[in-house]
Structure formats: C-alpha cells, structure tokens
Amino acid sequence: MTTEQSDATGGRADSDPQEATGDGPSDAARRVSGDRPVPGQDATTGDGPGGPAATGTGATDGTTGTTGRSGTETGDRARTDKGRSGKGRRDKGRIDKGGTKPGGKTPTDGKAGPDRKTGPERKAGPDRKTGPDRKAGTEGKTGTDGKTAGDGKAATDGKAGTDKSETNRRTAEGQAGPDAKAAEGEVEEGKAGTDGADATKPADPWTAFGPAPDPVLTRPRRVVRAVGRFLVHEWTLAAVASLALAVLMTWPTLRYPRYTLPQDYWDPSLQAWQMAWSGHILLTDPAQLWTSNTFFPEPWSFAFSDTLLGYAPAGMIGSGPEDALLRYNIMFVLAHALATFGAYALARQLGAGRIGGAVAGASYAYAPWLLAQAGHLHIISNGGIPLALAMLARGHGWSLRHGYRPWRRHAGWAFAGWLVAAWQLSLGFGIGLPFAYLLAGVVLVSAVVWFVRRLRVKRPFGRRLFLADLLGGLVFAAVGALLAVPYFKVAELHPNAARTLGEIQLYSPPASGFFTAPAESRIWGGLHEGARAVLPWHPEMTLLPGFVLYALAAGGLFFSVWRVRHRLFLLAGVLVTMALAVGTRFLDGRFTYVPLFEHLPGWNGLRTPGRIMLWTTLLLGLLAAGAVTAFCARVRELAAERVPPWPGPWLRLATLVPLLLVVVEGLNVTPHPVVPRQPAVMRTVDGPMLVLPSSQNLDQPVMLWSTDRFQPMVNGGSGFTPNSQAQVREAAVSFPDFGSVDYLRKLGVKNVVVLRDRLGGTPWEGMLDRPVDGLGVTREEIGDAVVYRL
Numbered sequence: 001m002t003t004e005q006s007d008a009t010g011g012r013a014d015s016d017p018q019e020a021t022g023d024g025p026s027d028a029a030r031r032v033s034g035d036r037p038v039p040g041q042d043a044t045t046g047d048g049p050g051g052p053a054a055t056g057t058g059a060t061d062g063t064t065g066t067t068g069r070s071g072t073e074t075g076d077r078a079r080t081d082k083g084r085s086g087k088g089r090r091d092k093g094r095i096d097k098g099g100t101k102p103g104g105k106t107p108t109d110g111k112a113g114p115d116r117k118t119g120p121e122r123k124a125g126p127d128r129k130t131g132p133d134r135k136a137g138t139e140g141k142t143g144t145d146g147k148t149a150g151d152g153k154a155a156t157d158g159k160a161g162t163d164k165s166e167t168n169r170r171t172a173e174g175q176a177g178p179d180a181k182a183a184e185g186e187v188e189e190g191k192a193g194t195d196g197a198d199a200t201k202p203a204d205p206w207t208a209f210g211p212a213p214d215p216v217l218t219r220p221r222r223v224v225r226a227v228g229r230f231l232v233h234e235w236t237l238a239a240v241a242s243l244a245l246a247v248l249m250t251w252p253t254l255r256y257p258r259y260t261l262p263q264d265y266w267d268p269s270l271q272a273w274q275m276a277w278s279g280h281i282l283l284t285d286p287a288q289l290w291t292s293n294t295f296f297p298e299p300w301s302f303a304f305s306d307t308l309l310g311y312a313p314a315g316m317i318g319s320g321p322e323d324a325l326l327r328y329n330i331m332f333v334l335a336h337a338l339a340t341f342g343a344y345a346l347a348r349q350l351g352a353g354r355i356g357g358a359v360a361g362a363s364y365a366y367a368p369w370l371l372a373q374a375g376h377l378h379i380i381s382n383g384g385i386p387l388a389l390a391m392l393a394r395g396h397g398w399s400l401r402h403g404y405r406p407w408r409r410h411a412g413w414a415f416a417g418w419l420v421a422a423w424q425l426s427l428g429f430g431i432g433l434p435f436a437y438l439l440a441g442v443v444l445v446s447a448v449v450w451f452v453r454r455l456r457v458k459r460p461f462g463r464r465l466f467l468a469d470l471l472g473g474l475v476f477a478a479v480g481a482l483l484a485v486p487y488f489k490v491a492e493l494h495p496n497a498a499r500t501l502g503e504i505q506l507y508s509p510p511a512s513g514f515f516t517a518p519a520e521s522r523i524w525g526g527l528h529e530g531a532r533a534v535l536p537w538h539p540e541m542t543l544l545p546g547f548v549l550y551a552l553a554a555g556g557l558f559f560s561v562w563r564v565r566h567r568l569f570l571l572a573g574v575l576v577t578m579a580l581a582v583g584t585r586f587l588d589g590r591f592t593y594v595p596l597f598e599h600l601p602g603w604n605g606l607r608t609p610g611r612i613m614l615w616t617t618l619l620l621g622l623l624a625a626g627a628v629t630a631f632c633a634r635v636r637e638l639a640a641e642r643v644p645p646w647p648g649p650w651l652r653l654a655t656l657v658p659l660l661l662v663v664v665e666g667l668n669v670t671p672h673p674v675v676p677r678q679p680a681v682m683r684t685v686d687g688p689m690l691v692l693p694s695s696q697n698l699d700q701p702v703m704l705w706s707t708d709r710f711q712p713m714v715n716g717g718s719g720f721t722p723n724s725q726a727q728v729r730e731a732a733v734s735f736p737d738f739g740s741v742d743y744l745r746k747l748g749v750k751n752v753v754v755l756r757d758r759l760g761g762t763p764w765e766g767m768l769d770r771p772v773d774g775l776g777v778t779r780e781e782i783g784d785a786v787v788y789r790l
Contacts, residue, residue, distance in 0.1 A: 234354070235345075238341055238344055238345075238357075239337075239341055241358075242337040242338075242340040242341040242344070242361065243333075243334075243337045245336075245337070245340060245362070245663070246333050246334070246336040246337035246340065246365075247333055249336065249365075249366055249663070249666060249667070249668070250262070250332065250333050250336055250668075250670075252672055253329050253332055253333055253672065254329060254330075254333060255672075256672075256674075257325065257326045257329035257330065258322045258323075258325050258326050259322075259325065259674050259675060260325075260329075260672040260673060260674055260675065261325065261328065261329070261375075261672065261673065261675055262329075262332060262374045262375065262670050262671075262672055263374040263375035263520070263670055263671060263672075264375050264671075264673060265673055265674075265675045265676070265700075265701060266375070266697045266700045266701075266717070267375045267376060267700065268328060268375050268377065269675065269700040269701045269703060269704040270305070270700045270703060270704075270717055270718070271308055271328065271376075271377045271378065272321075272324040272325060272327065272328040272704055272707075273294075273324065273700075273703040273704050273706070273707060274302075274305075274307055274308045275308055275311045275312070275314060275315040275324070275327055275328065275331070276315050276319075276323075276324045276327070276707040277292055277293070277302065277315070277707075277710065278302075278307065278308070278309055278311070278312035278315050279312050279313070279314065279315020279316035279317070280315065280316075280319070280707075280710060281710075282312055282315075282316070283316055289302060290302045290303055290486045292716075293687070293706060293710040293711060293712050293713060294699075294703050294706070294713060294715060294716035295714070295715075295716040295718075295722060295724075295725060296687070296688045296712040296713055296714050296748070296749075297688070297712075297724075297747065297748060298722055298724060298725070299489075299493075300486050300489045300490050300493065301716065302486070303486035303487050303489070303490045304490060304497075304716070304718035304719065304720065304722070305718040305719045306378040306427070306428025306429060306430050307426075307427075307428065308377060308378055308381070308427055308428060309426045309427070309483070310381075310423045310424070310426035310427045311331055311381075311427070314327055314330075314331060315327065319707065319708065320678075320707055320708045321675075321678045321704050321705055321707055321708070323707075324704060324707045325675060325704075328377070331377065331381075332377060332380065335377065335380045335381040335382075335383065336365050336366070336380065337365075337383075338381075338383030338384070338387070339361075339364055339365035339380070339382055339383035339386075340361040340362060340364070340365040340366075340383070341361065341383065341387070342361075342364075342383040342384065342385065342386035342387030342388075342390065343357075343360045343361040343363075343364035343365065343383075343386045343618065343621060344357040344358060344360060344361035345357075345386065345387055345390040345391075346360070346386040346387070346389050346390040346393070346618075346622075347359075347360035347361070347621070347622060347625040348390075349390045349393045349394050349399060350393065350399055350400035350401060350622065350625075351399045351400050351401020351402055351561060351562075351629075352401075352561070352622075352625035352626060352628075352629045353561075353625075353628070353629040353632050353633070355628055355629070355632055355655055355656065355658075355659060356561075356624075356625035356626065356627075356628040356629035356632065357625060358659050359552065359621065359624050359625055359628050359658050359659050359662055360618075360621035360622055360624065360625040361621075362659060362662045362663050362666065363545070363546060363548075363549045363617065363620070363621040363624060363662045363666075364386065364617055364618055364621045365383075365666075366662070366663065366665075366666025367544075367545045367546055367549070367617045367666065368517045368518065368521045368523075368524060368542075368544045368545070368546055368665060368666065369517070369518065369542055369543045369544050369545055369613055369617075370617075371517075371518050371520035371521055371666075371668045371670060372518035372519075372520060372538075372539050372540070372542055373611075374520065374668075374670045376430075378427055378428035378430050378431070379430060379431060379611060379614075381424075381427045381428075382424075382431055382614055384420050384421065384423055384424030384427070385424055385431070385435050385614075385618070386618060387420055388417045388418070388420040388421035388424060389417070390417075391413050391414070391416050391417030391420060392413075392414055392417035392418070392421075393417075394408075394410065394413045394414075394417075395409065395410050395411060395412070395413035395414025395415070395416070395417055395465065395468065396409060396414060396461070396465065397409040397410075400562060400566050400622075401561055401562065401563075406462070409461075409462055409465050410465075411462070411464040411465045411467070411468035412468070414465055414468045414469055414472060415468040415469075415471065415472045417472070418468075418469070418471075418472025418473060418475055418476050419472065419475065421435070421439060421476050422475055422476045422479040422480075425476070425479055425480055425483065426479060426483060429483070429484075429487065429602060429605065429606075430606065430611065431611060431614060433602050433603065433605075433606065434612060434615070436476075436480055437600065439476070443469075443473060446469075450466075484602065487602070487605065491605070494720065494722055494723070496720060496721075496723065497605075497719070497720045498604055498605065499604050499605060499606065499607055501584065501594070501597065503607065504583050504584055504589075504593070504597065504607075504609060505583065505584045506536065506537070507537060507540050507541075507583065507607060507608045507609065507610065508582055508583025508584045508585045508589075508593075508609055508610075509535065509540065509541035509542075509543055509581070509582055509583070509585065509609075509610045510535070510541070510582070510585055511582060511585070512531065512534075512535075513535065513541040513542055513543040513544075513582075513610070514543050514544065514545075514578065515531075515544055516528050516531040516532060516535070516538075516541070516542045516543070516544055517542055517544040518532070518538070518539070518542040518544075519532065519538075519669075520668050520669055520670045521544075521665075521667075521668065521669075522667040522668055522669050523664065523665055523667060524544065524665075525669060528542075528544075540608045540610050540611075541610060543581060543610055543613045545613065545616060545617045545620055546662065546665045546666070547665065548658070548661040548662050548665050549617070549620050549621065549624055549662060549665075550620070552623070552624035552627050552628065552658055552662075553574070553620040553621075553623035553624045553627070555624075555627040556623035556624055556625075556626045556627035557571060557623065559627055559630050559631070560623070560626035560627050560629075560630050561626050561629045561630045561633070562623075562626040567623065567626070570619050570622055570623050571623070573615070573619045574616055574619045574620060574623075577612055577613070577615040577616040577619065578613075578616055579592045579593075580592055580593055580596070580609060580612045581609055581610050581611075581612040581613045581616060582609065582610075583609030583610075584609075593609055607719065624658070624662075628655075628658050628659075631655065631658075632655045635651050635654065635655055638651065639651060675701065675704070676701055678704075678705040678708075679705065679753075679755060679783060679784060679785050680782060680783045680785075681753055681782040681783060681785040681787060682702075682705040682706065682708065682709075682753075683708050683709065684782065685711070685751050685753055685782075685787055686711055686750065686751065687711030687712035687713055687750070687751070688711075688712040688713065688714070688747075688748050688749050688750055688751075689711060689712070689713045689714070689749065689750065689751040689752065689753055690713065690714045690715065690728065690732065690744065690749050690751075690752045690753070691713060691714075691715050691752075691753045691754075691755065692732060692735070692752060692753070692754050692755070692759075692764050692767070693755070693758055693759060693762040693763070693764045694714070694715055694728075694729050694732070695729075695762075696717045696721065697717065698758065698762075699715040699716055699717040700717040702715045703715065703716060703717065714728050714747075714749060728743075728744075728747065731743045731744070732744070732752075732764075733763045733764065735752065735764070735767060735770075735788075736752075736767070736770055736772050736775055736777055736788060737770070737775075738775065741775050741776075741777060741790060744790060745790055749790060750789070750790055751787055751788065751789055751790065752787070752788040752790065753785055753786075753787055753788075754767065754768065754785060754786040754787075754788070755784065755785055756768065756784050756785060756786060757784055768786060772788070776790075777789065777790055
C-alpha cells in the first residue's frame with residue numbers, strides 16, 4: 001500500500017513515508033491504543049515503570065530519541081504520522097527517484113546519528129507531551145520514533161541525517177531491504193500494531209461522532225444564507241407581522257385606494273394635499289415650501305396646520321388627485337404598522353417577552369380611542385415616538401428589566417434614535433411637541449447623572465456615545481427650530497391662530513371619557529352611544545384605551561417582570577398623563593395643564609388636550625407587557641414539569657389570549673366614503689383663482705383637486721381661518737357685482753370657478769342667475785362648472 005492511500009485516522013494521502021521504529025509487540029500495542037499514556041507512565045515522557053515508551057514526541061537540539069531499543073534494531077517498517085489510533089495502514093516506504101521523499105527530505109536509516117542518544121540517555125523535549133493530543137517539540141527537533149516535530153519527517157530543518165544505511169540505499173533504488181520485508185511479513189501475519197490493520201476495516205468508529213468539517217461556501221451560497229438569516233430574524237418577522245396586521249385592521253382602506261378615504265373626505269383630503277404639495281415643491285422650487293398654492297395671497301400658508309413634512313419623499317411619486325389618494329391610503333396603513341412595530345420594539349428593549357411586546361404594540365396602535373382619529377393622519381402617525389425611545393435605550397445599553405449595562409452601549413443606535421425622533425417631529429407638532437419636551441427632560445436628567453458620575457467613573461457614558469448624543473441632539477434641536485420658525489411667523493401674523501383657555505376648556509373631556517368608546521368601535525360603539533350623547537364634542541372626548549388593556553395593566557401592578565419601583569413609576573406616568581388629557585377639567589387645570597399652556601413655548605397652539613392620551617396608552621401597554629411576560633414565564637415553568645417538557649396546546653393558546661383580546665377590542669367600523677371626483681375645469685383653469693362655494697370643509701376637497709397643476713387659489717382649509725380669507729368669502733357672497741369683482745381684481749384673482757352641483761344650501765345658491773353685463777367679465781361653461789374670467 002503506497003503513501004497515496006489515506007491514513008485510517010484522517011492522515012494525508014500524500015504524507016511522507018516515516019522511519020521504521022522496529023518496535024516489538026508491546027510497543028505496537030501502545031500505538032494501537034493511540035499512544036495514550038497508561039497508568040504508571042511519566043506524564044512528561046510517557047515512560048512507564050518498565051522503561052521509556054514510544055511516544056512520538058519531539059526531542060531537543062535536533063537529537064533523535066529511541067523507542068526503548070537500540071537504534072540498530074530499527075527497521076524500515078513505515079509508520080504514518082496519524083498512527084495514534086492503531087488503525088492506520090502501513091506505508092511501504094516509497095520514495096522519489098532521487099532518493100528523497102516527496103517533501104524534499106531524505107529518509108533516515110533508523111540508526112542513531114552522531115548526536116543520537118539511546119536508552120536512558122534520551123531526554124524529553126521542553127514541549128514534549130503524551131497522549132492523543134501530544135505535539136512535537138521545538139522546531140527542527142526529532143521525536144523518539146524518528147519523526148520530526150510538527151510534520152513527522154526524519155530530517156532536521158529539511159536536511160537528512162548524517163549517516164545513510166545500506167538499507168536506505170536499496171530503498172532509494174526501489175527495492176525494500178530485508179528488514180523492511182521482514183517487517184512487512186509481520187504485518188501480513190497480523191502481528192503488527194499501527195501499520196498492520198486490515199485494509200478493508202473501517203476507520204475508528206469513534207470518529208463518526210466527531211463534528212463534520214464546515215463546508216466551504218461559494219459567494220452565491222453565502223449571499224443566500226445571509227438573506228435567509230435576515231428573513232427569519234425577529235425584527236424582520238415583527239415588521240412583516242405588523243404590516244399584515246395593519247392591512248387587516250384598517251381594511252377596506254386598500255380595497256379602493258384611489259377613490260376612498262377613511263372616516264371622511266375633509267381632513268384626509270387636506271392631508272393628502274399636504275403630502276402632494278411638499279413632494280412637488282421640493283422637486284421644483286424648495287424655497288417656496290412654506291408659501292403654498294392655497295390661501296392666496298397669504299405667506300407661510302403651509303404652516304397653517306401640521307404639515308406631515310416627513311412624508312415628503314412619498315409625495316415625490318405620482319401626481320394628481322388619484323395618486324394623492326393612493327399615497328394617503330398607503331401611508332395610513334403604514335402608519336399603523338409603524339406604531340405597532342415601534343411599541344413592540346420599545347417593550348422588547350425594556351425587557352418584555354415577544355408576546356408581551358406584541359400586546360404593547362397592538363394596544364398602542366389599535367386602542368379604541370384612536371378610531372375617532374382615523375381622519376387625522378398626523379395623530380395616527382405616532383410610531384416614531386416609541387421607536388425612537390427604543391433606539392435611544394438600546395444605544396445607551398439601558399433596559400427597564402436589566403438596568404444599565406455599559407457593555408451593550410452602541411453609539412450608532414443612539415444616533416439613529418435621534419434621527420427617528422427628528423423625523424417624528426417633522427410630521428407635526430400636535431403630538432411632536434410633547435414628545436420634544438419629554439426628550440428635553442430626559443436629556444436634562446441624563447446630563448445631571450453624567451456630571452455626578454463623572455466624578456467617580458471616567459467617561460461613564462463613553463466618548464463615542466457622548467458624541468453621538470451631542471450630534472444627534474443638535475440635529476433634533478435644529479430640525480425642531482427650523483420647523484418652529486414658520487409657526488411663530490404664523491402666530492405673529494395671525495393672532496387669531498393662537499388657542500385660548502376658553503377653547504381648551506371646550507375641548508377638555510370629562511373623566512367619563514376614559515371609559516367611553518367612539519362610534520367607530522365595532523365592539524363598544526353601539527353600546528356607548530348614550531355615553532357619547534352627553535359629551536360636548538365626542539370625537540375628541542371618547543378616550544377609552546381598551547378595557548382589556550386596563551385589566552392587563554392592573555394585573556401588571558401585582559404580577560410582572562418589572563421591579564416594583566418601575567411599576568410605580570409607570571403608574572405615576574399613567575396618572576399624570578390622564579390628568580393632562582382632561583385639560584382644565586381636573587382642578588381647573590391650575591396645577592396641570594394651565595402652567596404648560598402659559599409657560600411652554602408652542603403649547604398654546606395645541607387645541608385638544610385629549611390627544612395626550614397617546615402617552616397614557618403607551619404606559620398602560622408597558623404595564624400590560626410586564627404582566628403578560630410574567631404569565632408566559634410561568635407557563636414555561638409549568639411546561640418544564642411535563643414529560644416531555646414542552647407546553648401543550650392549551651398552554652400555548654393561553655399565552656395568546658391577551659393578544660387576541662387586545663386585537664379584537666381594536667376592531668373598527670370606520671366608514672370609507674368615496675371622494676368627489678375632480679371637476680374637469682380644475683385641470684384647465686389657471687390661477688390665481690377662487691372656487692365657489694367656499695368654506696372650511698368645502699375647500700379641503702378643492703385643495704386635493706389642485707394637485708394636478710397646483711395653481712394658486714384663495715381656497716384652503718386648516719385649523720383656523722385667516723382674516724383675509726374670511727373677507728374674500730364675505731365679499732364674494734354678492735358675486736358677480738361691481739364691489740366683489742373690484743375686490744377680487746385688487747387681490748389678484750383672475751378666475752372665479754363656480755361648481756354648479758355644490759351650490760345648494762350655500763350663500764351662493766342663486767348666483768348663476770345674476771347678469772355680468774357691464775362688469776368686464778366673461779362667462780364660460782366647462783362641464784358642470786361655470787368660469788368667470790376677470
């Protein structure tokens with residue numbers, strides 16, 4: 001058998017022939033057992049009581065050790081360098097034609113060289129080890145059985161020994177010496193040890209239990225494996241589940257997305273126009289962003305309400321009313337998905353389990369009170385709040401359950417959290433302003449903690465994390481300041497845009513609102529009709545977050561994975577936000593809402609205190625997540641007592657019951673009315689123009705119809721009515737006459753469009769019967785509209 005045949009224990013097929021040892025049966029038996037040390041052997045040399053044993057370890061200074069016999073008794077019987085198990089095949093000692101081994105080394109003759117020592121004179125090398133894991137000694141040293149350290153070659157440092165035997169010379173000519181033949185005969189008779197195993201006998205059976213070598217993957221396979229890991233990652237599955245749940249819970253929003261809007265077509269039409277305008281103007285003339293095509297000739301008109309500026313990239317795709325409706329409906333569904341995913345991520349980061357996080361996410365996105373806000377995309381778009389908090393907590397290595405863990409800090413996550421917070425603020429100050437003040441408070445507390453700890457701990461937050469917070473905080477502050485400038489301009493130019501305490505009192509809900517569901521709730525809407533009837537303005541006063549959520553949060557006060565102090569902290573947050581949500585109803589707001597209204601910049605621009613219920617819902621969801629996580633842990637403990645230790649179907653179902661109840665309570669019956677089609681005249685008439693009839697609600701679809709050309713128009717709807725627009729409407733009641741025509745010409749209006757089918761029940765109902773003789777005005781009918789050209 002040649003050296004091309006592989007060793008039975010995994011040796012190389014091209015391994016070099018080894019020097020024969022001439023060992024007798026006792027030494028061969030040691031090799032059969034894998035050269036493992038036996039009881040009584042020296043731990044260093046492997047020598048037993050009867051003398052030195054053949055261990056195959058390296059000697060020092062290039063000397064060759066012995067195997068307990070004289071060097072002259074060493075034959076040419078080859079031994080593989082993997083012969084520890086005793087199952088290897090015999091190497092027949094084939095060499096190259098030049099008398100050298102394939103590795104370029106000349107085989108030794110089995111005799112001691114000039115420096116070779118025998119018997120008791122040999123010493124173990126400094127790194128000599130025994131047993132299966134033995135390693136060769138120092139570099140260039142020859143082991144006791146004639147192998148070099150590391151690769152089992154007889155030569156030292158690539159050179160052959162000084163003495164060549166006659167046997168080796170015959171071997172170089174291709175003939176085996178008598179000693180080799182005798183050794184071969186012993187092997188054939190089954191008397192040998194390591195090299196005499198049957199060729200047909202399998203390798204060591206114990207090797208079957210060893211780990212298989214890792215396959216070498218090609219680039220395509222590595223890409224496929226990376227994609228597979230991404231697809232089954234928890235966050236990928238959570239995002240997909242959030243999106244699927246959003247599609248189902250908001251259905252039929254995506255059934256006819258180019259023709260319908262959720263809840264009504266007034267405020268949603270305004271917000272569909274806002275996204276279309278921001279995308280259009282940023283592509284064509286960014287400097288005119290805040291002076292929109294509506295409310296002509298007012299400046300800063302885009303800041304008359306929350307702008308949804310963060311959705312501007314979506315507004316860059318498509319044009320016209322139908323694309324605007326499609327865009328709005330898609331963003332409406334995605335907003336629900338982001339809210340679910342953000343609250344889930346926050347609960348998971350704080351230490352909740354997967355099902356607990358899902359309860360927090362579903363209760364935050366589909367709380368019954370939010371069904372009344374379906375027509376306010378800037379309120380529904382709240383997912384950036386919990387997502388930013390989750391990223392900031394992750395970046396700082398902080399968890400509600402596990403506390404502060406500095407080794408888990410990550411500056412990148414912290415910076416990303418600030419960017420998400422800035423994006424959330426760009427969607428509107430209605431819910432963004434309280435969020436901004438909360439972050440400011442967190443930064444202030446963190447700065448105090450950092451200053452105190454830095455006296456004891458050097459850089460307690462880490463330099464990179466500190467820079468990430470500093471840069472991210474500056475970005476957030478810069479975005480907030482730039483967005484605030486137009487609103488301060490509007491407040492300066494239009495004092496009537498500011499809210500008064502009288503308006504706050506009008507929109508402040510009573511305490512019964514916390515237990516009253518809106519009409520859009522499938523479960524509670526019909527049952528709470530009587531309770532809604534006594535509310536002054538029920539769309540903003542039905543604040544039920546869910547009875548299931550109340551129950552789970554109450555249970556979380558007593559049974560939870562959160563510490564007791566954290567539960568009390570969350571409970572305090574729930575009570576404080578509830579007190580703020582009722583506005584002036586609690587102690588007349590003297591110690592709650594009124595100080596914020598009077599002293600915090602921008603707070604007097606918030607019209608409805610009830611929207612602070614968003615924070616109450618989030619805190620209740622975290623309490624519920626703690627309770628559900630503790631419940632799931634208890635289920636696992638019960639399952640561990642089973643045989644096999646795996647939860648049964650009823651236990652599995654029990655862990656999902658809280659999530660199912662939260663989702664069911666969030667089901668809705670939100671209407672999806674068809675939006676009035678765009679009149680053909682809106683695609684042909686130039687501006688500046690006035691569309692009659694005009695009012696707050698009637699003007700909002702008109703804004704949507706202008707998304708083909710964005711021609712300037714006096715029409716517009718927002719949270720307040722500018723004085724100039726009110727004067728135009730008043731002057732146009734008598735249109736067409738000398739006074740109204742003159743007023744509109746001075747204002748810069750060139751065309752007046754009258755929508756015939758919308759005049760009924762308005763002050764302009766009989767205007768089409770009035771003559772235009774002598775006014776210098778031409779009249780033209782285009783479809784169902786009449787155009788007066790001034």
